[in-house]
Amino acid sequence: MNQQPHLYQAPDNLLADKIILVTGAGAGIGRTAAISFAAHGATVVLVGKTIEKLEAVYDEIEQAGYPQAAIYPIHLGGAVMKDYQDMHDTLQKEFGRLDGLLHNASMLGDRKPIAQTNSDEWQEVMQVNVNAQFMMTQALLPLLEAAPSASIIFTSSGVGKKGRAYWGPYAVSKFATEGLMQTLADELDNITNIRVNSLNPGATNTAMRRSAYPAEEPTVNPQPEAIMPTYLYLMGKDSEGVTGQAFDAQPKS
Numbered sequence: 001m002n003q004q005p006h007l008y009q010a011p012d013n014l015l016a017d018k019i020i021l022v023t024g025a026g027a028g029i030g031r032t033a034a035i036s037f038a039a040h041g042a043t044v045v046l047v048g049k050t051i052e053k054l055e056a057v058y059d060e061i062e063q064a065g066y067p068q069a070a071i072y073p074i075h076l077g078g079a080v081m082k083d084y085q086d087m088h089d090t091l092q093k094e095f096g097r098l099d100g101l102l103h104n105a106s107m108l109g110d111r112k113p114i115a116q117t118n119s120d121e122w123q124e125v126m127q128v129n130v131n132a133q134f135m136m137t138q139a140l141l142p143l144l145e146a147a148p149s150a151s152i153i154f155t156s157s158g159v160g161k162k163g164r165a166y167w168g169p170y171a172v173s174k175f176a177t178e179g180l181m182q183t184l185a186d187e188l189d190n191i192t193n194i195r196v197n198s199l200n201p202g203a204t205n206t207a208m209r210r211s212a213y214p215a216e217e218p219t220v221n222p223q224p225e226a227i228m229p230t231y232l233y234l235m236g237k238d239s240e241g242v243t244g245q246a247f248d249a250q251p252k253s
């Protein structure tokens with residue numbers, strides 16, 4: 001296994017002919033990951049809730065001459081199992097398989113004490129950050145099984161490893177994400193060609209980070225482009241056989 005995936009140098013054709021779905025592909029890390037996967041040859045399915053943002057990424061991929069992307073708008077806060085089955089059916093018809101699934105979309109929610117978090121807020125964050133991942137993964141598993149080798153990446157966070165005051169349901173959702181990753185990885189190990197890992201991007205200059213730390217100078221954190229090596233490593237063939245592990249996209253200082 002590559003001991004330093006944050007230094008991974010992806011060959012240009014790493015993801016040639018791969019079909020990869022990215023959630024939250026319209027902005028931030030998901031947008032950059034989608035463009036980066038496309039730049040390495042993948043046909044990317046852009047999933048997110050704001051159609052205009054997805055269209056802008058689609059156009060960017062087209063203008064760069066990368067494989068034509070596909071757009072699949074969905075609101076993870078409101079979608080139910082039937083919506084994910086429809087997603088499966090559409091992708092089955094269009095592509096017949098899925099080589100990669102990057103669960104990237106998340107919402108931060110209001111940062112406040114648990115004592116002041118109402119149950120609607122709690123449930124919304126859990127719905128978007130955990131329940132949606134469960135439903136989408138379950139619905140799309142047959143497509144991942146149909147690929148010769150498939151990679152599922154769940155997106156974690158530092159507060160999903162050690163809880164921190166005022167990070168409420170967001171932190172708890174990231175612990176749950178790690179649990180979903182470990183449980184699924186163990187279930188699929190040795191019986192499928194699907195590997196399942198989690199990835200903590202680390203502090204990255206996106207809208208979410210700027211909203212969580214409004215007093216911070218945004219440029220102290222790397223741009224999403226700088227953290228792509230681990231995303232590419234986990235999506236490509238060099239991570240085959242690696243499963244059930246938690247990765248950090250930025251080296252711990």
Ligand SMILES: NC(=O)c1ccc[n+]([C@@H]2O[C@H](COP(=O)([O-])OP(=O)(O)OC[C@H]3O[C@@H](n4cnc5c(N)ncnc54)[C@H](OP(=O)(O)O)[C@@H]3O)[C@@H](O)[C@H]2O)c1
Nearest residue numbers: 024027028029049050076077105106203204206207208209
């Ligand atoms: N940035 C960091 O420092 C950092 C650190 C640790 C972990 N992370 C994790 O990295 C991932 C990406 O974060 P980011 O910083 O790139 O965040 P971001 O800039 O806020 O982007 C989040 C993306 O998720 C989408 N999304 C949010 N709610 C959605 C919903 N209900 N349905 C569908 N799509 C939805 C957004 O779509 P719209 O734009 O259409 O709303 C957007 O494309 C998240 O899982 C986050 O928890 C980030």
